[in-house]
Amino acid sequence: HRVLRIEVQDDGHGVMPELRARLFEPWVSGRSDGTGLGLALARAIAREHGGELDYAPADPGSLFVLRLPQAEAMP
Numbered sequence: 001h002r003v004l005r006i007e008v009q010d011d012g013h014g015v016m017p018e019l020r021a022r023l024f025e026p027w028v029s030g031r032s033d034g035t036g037l038g039l040a041l042a043r044a045i046a047r048e049h050g051g052e053l054d055y056a057p058a059d060p061g062s063l064f065v066l067r068l069p070q071a072e073a074m075p
Contacts, residue, residue, distance in 0.1 A: 001069055001070070001072075002069070002070040003051075003067050003068065003069055003070060004067070004068045004069075004070050005065065005066070005067050006065070006066045006067075006068075007063060007064070007065050007066075008063070008064045008066075009058050009061060009062065009063045009064075010058075010061040010062055011058075011060045011061040012060070012061050012062065013060075013061075014057055014058070014060065014061050014062050015030060015055065015057065015062055016030050020055065020057070023039060023055055024039050024040055024043045024053070024055075025040060026040040028040075039053070039055075042066075046066060046067075046068065049068055049069075050068070050069045051066065051067050051068035051069060052066075052067050053065070053066050053067075054067075
């Protein structure tokens with residue numbers, strides 16, 4: 001089946017190495033004003049639709065990749 005792939009990359013400071021393994025867990029945030037829910041919810045929604053959301057370090061910054069299955073065209 002076909003997959004839609006969306007990449008979002010920034011050139012910020014990136015995710016601290018000690019947070020990377022837990023990045024998609026609820027209540028985990030590297031920001032003092034963050035709730036730690038955004039990425040957990042985004043990944044849960046992606047998975048509910050048969051997709052995935054992943055993180056990879058970039059130099060500089062961060063790279064997030066969203067993959068979602070594409071529906072078959074209607075006749």
